Structure formats: structure tokens, C-alpha cells
Amino acid sequence: MDNIDIYNNSSVILSRKVPKKIISWVTILCSFLIFIIIFGTFIKFSKYENTIGIVNGNTLTVLLEPNKLNNIKNKLFIKNKQYEFKVKSISKDYVISNNKNYYELILDLDLDEEYKINNNILEISIELEKTTLLKEALKFFKKGMI
Numbered sequence: 367m368d369n370i371d372i373y374n375n376s377s378v379i380l381s382r383k384v385p386k387k388i389i390s391w392v393t394i395l396c397s398f399l400i401f402i403i404i405f406g407t408f409i410k411f412s413k414y415e416n417t418i419g420i421v422n423g424n425t426l427t428v429l430l431e432p433n434k435l436n437n438i439k440n441k442l443f444i445k446n447k448q449y450e451f452k453v454k455s456i457s458k459d460y461v462i463s464n465n466k467n468y469y470e471l472i473l474d475l476d477l478d479e480e481y482k483i484n485n486n487i488l489e490i491s492i493e494l495e496k497t498t499l500l501k502e503a504l505k506f507f508k509k510g511m512i
Contacts, residue, residue: 406499413502414443414491419473421486425454426475429461429468434494441493442473444481451475 415434419426430438435456442449457470481488 403500406503408498410496410498413437413494413497415494416489416491419488419490421477421481421488422484423482424474424476426451426473426477426488426490428471428473428490428492429463430471430492432460432467432469435469435471437494439493439495442475443491443493444477444488447478449475449477 415430415438417428417430419428438453440450440452442451451473452475454472454474456472460467461470462468
């Protein structure tokens with residue numbers, strides 16, 4: 367009967383010590399979590415959209431998703447070389463490919479002579495707005511829940 371009373375006695379419960387290993391692991395975990403939150407909130411990085419473009423003279427025709435259309439900057443990369451461009455026109459209709467909607471963009475830029483072949487297909491990376499790790503994680507979880 368005395369053994370059961372030990373578990374219900376409040377003075378015994380309050381006088382118990384928490385092992386130092388638990389306190390150290392909780393401290394390390396909390397500091398790591400705080401570091402990740404600060405790093406994910408304040409450090410910004412550039413994001414790029416990899417796509418394929420078709421050359422027509424000095425213009426490049428590209429398909430881009432509607433949600434990324436407002437986030438593009440005026441830089442693109444072809445084989446690690448940077449080019450400045452201007453959006454010449456955006457199609458009003460969607461192009462559907464692989465069950466995804468895309469807009470057709472016609473970009474006006476000054477390409478090198480080696481790329482100025484009509485109907486030449488190029489792999490390009492378009493620079494998007496800067497983002498943070500926390501924003502990207504939230505987008506990832508929202509996309510997974512839908």
C-alpha cells in the first residue's frame with residue numbers, strides 16, 4: 367500500500383529530478399528549431415524555372431505556368447550565360463500539356479549567333495523573384511494537402 371502512495375504523493379512528484387540528458391537534448395532541439403526558423407525567414411535566395419524555348423529570329427517562345435507569370439524577372443540563362451529580355455507578348459489562351467495549363471510568352475532578346483537558328487530548341491532557366499526557405503516550405507505543404 368505504501369508503494370502506491372509514492373506515485374500519488376505530490377511532494378514526491380515535485381522533488382523528482384529530470385535527467386540531465388533530457389534537458390540537454392531538449393535545449394539542443396529548441397536551439398536548432400529557432401536557428402531553422404530564423405534562417406528560413408530572413409535568408410533570401412533566387413529561384414529559377416527551367417523550361418524549353420523555341421527560337422524565331424530574335425524572339426524566343428516559352429511556355430510558363432500562370433502562377434509563375436507574375437514572378438519572372440528580366441533575366442534568363444542559356445548554358446550558364448545570362449541574357450536580358452523583355453516580354454514582347456503573352457498569349458490570351460492556355461496551352462495544355464501533361465494536364466497543366468501554360469501561357470505562351472514571346473520574349474525579345476539579343477541571342478548569340480550560334481543560337482539564332484529558326485525553330486532551334488533551347489533549354490533555358492528563367493529567374494523568378496527572390497524567396498525564402500519558409501515560403502517554399504509552406505507552398506510545398508499547401509500543394510501536398512490539396
